[in-house]
Amino acid sequence: TPRVFSGIQPSGGLTLGNYLGALKRFSEMQNEGRDCIYCMVDLHAITVWQDPDKLRHNTRELTAGFIASGVDPEKSILFNQSAVPEHAQLAWIFNTVARMGWMQRMTQWKDKAGKNAEKASLGLFAYPALMAADILVYHATHVPVGEDQKQHIELTRDVAAKFNHDYGVDFFPMTEPVIEGAATRVMSLRDGSKKMSKSDPSDASRINLTDDADTIAKKIRKAKTDPDALPSEAKGLEDRPEARNLVNIYAAFTNQTVDQVLAEVGGKQFAEFKPMLADLAVAKLSPISTEMARLLDDTAEIDRILARGAEQAREITVPILKKTYEIVGLVGA
Ligand code: TYM
Structure with a gap:
C-alpha cells in the first residue's frame, strides 16, 4: 500500500526553498487523501552541534511551520523523530547493512564535512542510514523532497535491496522519490548557481x-x-x-x-x-x-500535537522493527 513519508531538520529557520520544495508539496499530498507521515528530524539536526534551548525552540517552530503550511495533524501523522525510538534502532541495523563507500560518495557529506572530514561527527557520516531508517521503518513508498535529497533516496533503495538480499527476504519496499513541481531546486537570490539555503551567510x-x-x-x-x-x-x-x-x-x-x-x-x-x-x-x-x-504562542499545544503524533507513529514502527529484529536473528524480539 502506498504511504508517504518526509522530514525536515529543525536546525533553525525555514526558507522559501523548504516551503516550495517540501512543505507546500506535503500539504498537497495530504489533501490528495494519501496516507502521510511527516517528521521533525531532530536526531539528524544534532549531527552538527545544536544549542539545546534553540533545538527545542526550532523543533516547535518547525512544527508550527508544518501546520501553518497546511499540514493538518488530524489528517497526517506529525511528530519529532527522537520521540519514536524505532528510527534510531532501525538505523543501527542499517549501519551494519550500508557500506562505508556508499556514505563516502554522498555529495551532502562531501559538502558538509569538506576537507576536514576527520573532525566531522560519526553521526554526520552515518546520516543517510538514519534517513533510510526514517523512511523504511514505515515501509514508506513515496518521499516528497527537493532535488538535493535525491541521492539519499537512492541510497535508501540500496539499503533496502541489500537488506532484502542479505537476509533472503522481500521485506523493505523500493521507495520512490517524489520530486515534482516548478521549484524542486530554489536557487540563491544572489547567485543562480547556488541552492537557496538557511546556512548561506548572506x-x-x-x-x-x-x-x-x-x-x-x-x-x-x-x-x-x-x-x-x-x-x-x-x-x-x-x-x-x-x-x-x-x-x-x-x-x-x-x-x-x-x-x-x-x-x-x-x-x-x-x-x-x-x-x-x-x-x-x-x-x-x-x-x-x-x-x-500564533501557533507558537501555545507551545504546550504544539507539544501535545507532537506527543499524539508519536503515539500514532509507533503503532506502525513497533511491529516493523520487531519483524526486522526477528529477520536478523535478535533473540527476544
Ligand atoms: P532539509 O531539512 O535540509 O530540507 C527539508 C526539505 O526542503 C527541501 N529543500 C529545498 N527544496 C528546493 N529548493 C531548495 N533550495 C531547498 N532547500 C531545501 C529539501 O530537499 C527537503 O526536502 N535529509 C533531509 C531531512 C530528512 C528526510 C528524511 C527527508 C531526514 N530524514 C526522510 C525525507 C525523508 C534534509 O536535510 O532536509
Whole structure:
C-alpha cells in the first residue's frame, strides 16, 4: 500500500526553498487523501552541534511551520523523530547493512564535512542510514523532497535491496522519490548557481518564512538578474539561471508550468516582473508567518500535537522493527 513519508531538520529557520520544495508539496499530498507521515528530524539536526534551548525552540517552530503550511495533524501523522525510538534502532541495523563507500560518495557529506572530514561527527557520516531508517521503518513508498535529497533516496533503495538480499527476504519496499513541481531546486537570490539555503551567510540570498512583507519585497527587488526581458518560452531561460529561478518561484506559487507563466509575462522587463513576484510571495507567505507566530504562542499545544503524533507513529514502527529484529536473528524480539 502506498504511504508517504518526509522530514525536515529543525536546525533553525525555514526558507522559501523548504516551503516550495517540501512543505507546500506535503500539504498537497495530504489533501490528495494519501496516507502521510511527516517528521521533525531532530536526531539528524544534532549531527552538527545544536544549542539545546534553540533545538527545542526550532523543533516547535518547525512544527508550527508544518501546520501553518497546511499540514493538518488530524489528517497526517506529525511528530519529532527522537520521540519514536524505532528510527534510531532501525538505523543501527542499517549501519551494519550500508557500506562505508556508499556514505563516502554522498555529495551532502562531501559538502558538509569538506576537507576536514576527520573532525566531522560519526553521526554526520552515518546520516543517510538514519534517513533510510526514517523512511523504511514505515515501509514508506513515496518521499516528497527537493532535488538535493535525491541521492539519499537512492541510497535508501540500496539499503533496502541489500537488506532484502542479505537476509533472503522481500521485506523493505523500493521507495520512490517524489520530486515534482516548478521549484524542486530554489536557487540563491544572489547567485543562480547556488541552492537557496538557511546556512548561506548572506540573508539577502534567501527568503525566510518569517520575513515580513517589506523584507520579502526588498530581497526580490534586489535579486540578481540579467538585463534582458523575459522570454516567451522556457527554452529561452536555459542560460539564464537567475531569471529561470524567479520564474520557477512564480510558477510554483501559482501551480503553473514555466511555459504557462511565460505566456503571461514573456516580454516584460524585470522592473515590471519583480514587483509582481514580490506581491505574489507576500500574499502567499504572510498568512503562513502570521499563523506560525500564533501557533507558537501555545507551545504546550504544539507539544501535545507532537506527543499524539508519536503515539500514532509507533503503532506502525513497533511491529516493523520487531519483524526486522526477528529477520536478523535478535533473540527476544
Ligand atoms: P532539509 O531539512 O535540509 O530540507 C527539508 C526539505 O526542503 C527541501 N529543500 C529545498 N527544496 C528546493 N529548493 C531548495 N533550495 C531547498 N532547500 C531545501 C529539501 O530537499 C527537503 O526536502 N535529509 C533531509 C531531512 C530528512 C528526510 C528524511 C527527508 C531526514 N530524514 C526522510 C525525507 C525523508 C534534509 O536535510 O532536509
